[in-house]
Amino acid sequence: MAATKYSQSIKNDSRLFLATALLELLQNTNLEDIKISKLVERAGVSRMAFYRNFETVGDVLKDYFEPKINRLFDDVIFKTPVNQKMFAISNFFTEFDSTMKLSIDRHFEYIIRQIFFNNMQRFYQSLDDINQIPESNRRYWIGFMSAGVYNIWREWFLNDKRDSLDDVHKLLGTLQTTTFNAMLER
Template sequence: MVQTRRKCHIMGNKERNSYVRNAITDALLEMLKTRDLSAITIGEITEKAQVSRNSFYRNFASKEDIIRQRILTYLNEWRNRMKSEKSADQKHIYFILFDIAEQHKDFFLLLRDTNLLYLLQDEFFKNFGPTDEDNEIAAYSKAFFTYSTYGFLETWIRRGMSRTAKEMKKMLDQGASDKDL
């Protein structure tokens, strides 16, 4: 149940679960603005989110899992947009990634500022990198795509994301000139 302006709204299980997950995630992200992840307790997160510890453990395995799941949400958004826009243009695929990252710039810069970019790297490689089941060609192709894409994304984040997604695409379109190498 959520109360807003003297009205109570009864939520279904799916809606309630989504509410709890978002409340926990928002609470942790807010706390990360001033404290290290290791200094934040599950109890503090649930208190700030106004949910029970049981709710936390029903939805997350750890504090890192909260961040991983938010990252996964954004990676799935990228995957879904790639499928829906059906672009074969590699640069447009990068643009979609940059566009999504730009929309969530505060989150990605928070990962940088709290030394949690390794969580983004882990999820990126787990979702797009080569697997043991891939044949040799697929494995090398995925490795090239994943390492180059993640490297480009991480460099942009580490540099403060001062360029827009459109500027990043334009940079890819132009390529690096010899004087830049």
């Protein structure tokens, strides 16, 4: 049992060292230009330690960011009153501000976008009224809204946050309500 805990501890340490090293390398290098050999050297771990945990360098980022984003959405989904859920998602926008910039600049935005998209789907599937939308349209509406929320957030960010976050929330609320009602009318 002790050997198992010890080996799990080493595995977790290796993953943390790789994530830390990768985030450091990303300060000056695009994701696609970071080689595994450079990453393991920076992290102080072996190539075997890398391959025991990951297949690609992008997997390191997914492993690092996914639990953080999942926790933020868990708070919104399970701990936030219904009338404050969309506003609570702003925590994601503000907390991941620097990550968004880095992901765009260093070409790993697709990883953040997919994790966000998966969590927005969880968020919409958790809404009490979601079952009012016919099953045949529900997944399309959830996909549409999930992608839309991400793209609005991205545009807001890329435009130097010129609009207030409150205005963005109102826009999202309007789009969500309008499209939700349109699905009910079908």
